Amino acid sequence: MFEKKSIRILVTAILIFTLIYLISLTTFVFEPIGAYLTAIAVPIIGAGIIFYITNPLVNWLERKKVPRIIGTFIIFLLIIAVITIIVTFIAPAVQQQFSKFVDNVPKMVDSSVKLFDMWQANQNIIPPQFENTLQNVIDNISQYADRITSGIIGVIGQIFSFVFAFFLIPFFLFFMLKDGYKFVPFISQFLSPSKAKSFRTLTSNINHTLSSFIQGQFIVSFCVGIMLYIGYLIIGLEYSLALALFGLVMNFIPFVGPFLSAVPAIIVGLFQSPIIALWATIVMIVAQQIESNFISPNVMGRALKIHPLTVITLILAAGGIAGFLGLLFIIPAYAVVKTIISHFYGEWQKKQPEKDPDIF
Template sequence: MIEKVVAFLFEKKGIRILFTCILIFTLIYLISLTKFIFEPVGAYLTAISVPIIGAGIIFYITNPIVNWLEKKKLPRIAGTFIVFLLILFLVTIIINFVAPVVQKQFSNFVDSIPKMVNNAENLFEMWQENQNIIPPQFENTIQNVTDNFNQYAERITSSIIGVIGQIFSFVFAFFLIPFFLFFMLKDGYKFAPFVSKFLSASKERSFKTLTANINHTLASFIQGQFIVSVCVGVMLYIGYLIIRLEYSLSLALFGLIMNFIPFLGPFLSAIPAIIVGFFQEPIMALWATIVMVVAQQIESNLISPNVMGRALAIHPLTVITLILAAGGIAGFLGLLFIIPAYAVVKTIIAHFYREWKQKQPEEDPDLL
């Protein structure tokens, strides 16, 4: 009798879904109770995450070159060495020509900080002298910002220190990236066939399809975002030179890096340029804003549609939500990697859902 009742209940799709959810949450709870077993694994993954992620990004940028050379009948190992020579050549150019200019501009910026602070104090004094012309509804807001200025400054400073700490951690692990990159370029294509040897024929096809989809998703995002960011950086640099904005190269490089953060990156990169332009000459802040708007309009209407298209098919509201959550949880690195991580997870879920749907009876194909 009990078996018949259970069989009858499990014929209902809602009961099956509820039971599956209960099993999943039970598994998560059991894992949380035995998390001490997984802590060494987590520590190991954390230690190698920087070189793997760094090498992975460079791999997806340079792998098309190796593939193209291989199609030209050049051995893959030779193509890998050629890519390393190109990277070494690019690094040499950056060290000899770009880095000295950036270092000089940064030193000049540090030297001009007292002047900026003095100008800010003068503006504050002018505001106090003319406080009577400010509408009453704005006085409380301005006073609140003024009273909590030190607290805001401490938060900004701690955030900057956190970013600098993450950068130093990345630099510390940077020397491992070439080793990981070499073997990724040389043997990366062997991963899927190697794992497939241990799978049945049906699972082998599924695994190869899944890895191909993940590879396409990551390549589309990283290669496209790299090209778009470089184009934006070049446009910003040309625009800053035209309006004669100080620290133009450093600000353009900052804009290039920030553009890797989808949607919010362009707005974040505009803030330093506007601040520097305002203290250089108030009208310069307006010109810096115009340069940023023009560059972003060209990028969003011309470059991105042709370079990236709709490769990830992620709604803008989803992007904003993910970035806000990742920024609060993982800081700057979270902002950089949340979108490709979400795209990979989305690809995996979509793959298994399609396979599950194909196995369902024709009269009952849907999940809900």
């Protein structure tokens, strides 16, 4: 009976769902584990991102006969130097532009009021559906403000825990750079030769997937930020540095990020001059075309091999479930899960008879 492949698949599915059901009945056992993982998530994820950006340099120094511990200290010195440069030169300029933006908010509000008065004077040309929707939003502004205020109060406590976890990142990063290469050999010694080889292959594939995404996305986003800053300076857009940095950060979100980064630049351009808004749109389009046609193919290639429609679907789902953090991490998380499933499927295929290696 169990020699039939369909029966084996059905039994396996039943066992998996039974295991999931049993786990749901014993959540109290896993709650401490979940709390522990939540507590260390910020330093591990933050240190992991920096690790994949800096580890190639540590490996290069090690190939040049520099001891790994010395290479790790060199990386920390470079990180301190970069932070010093940012704090000394970039942060004051961004702060100055932000302060100027805050000072100009009343003018923007006055302009918005004038536009609203113009709209009221021409209500006969506005569709009733649009008018009702806009009036509903205006009527509920106070309610939205109360919700935002209560949300801010609830977030204050989380900020303190996040800041504490953030300061643990250097400690995690130090040991990742210094001893990260020992992890795979340490686990492999407890496995049989065949399973150890499979484990090394799996970790190598996961490492390649994460490094391709993180390193590539970092380089691509940095290049886009530079292009946006140069373009905004050329067209004379106000708050150019702050808007370019915002575009750099948003570019870490595939597909959706470039559109999100364009919104504040266009809005600022509209208050400055309609022609500036048009030029800001053109700058954004040119930068994204250069990134998508020249930079990304040469930097990232097709390492992740994820279809664009899959990316869009994942981003929509992750944004609704986990918000901004979901947008940032859904693509690498999906790529890792896909790598793991592909690996175990390949291992399963190797154990099947040659005449019938497929599932169905």
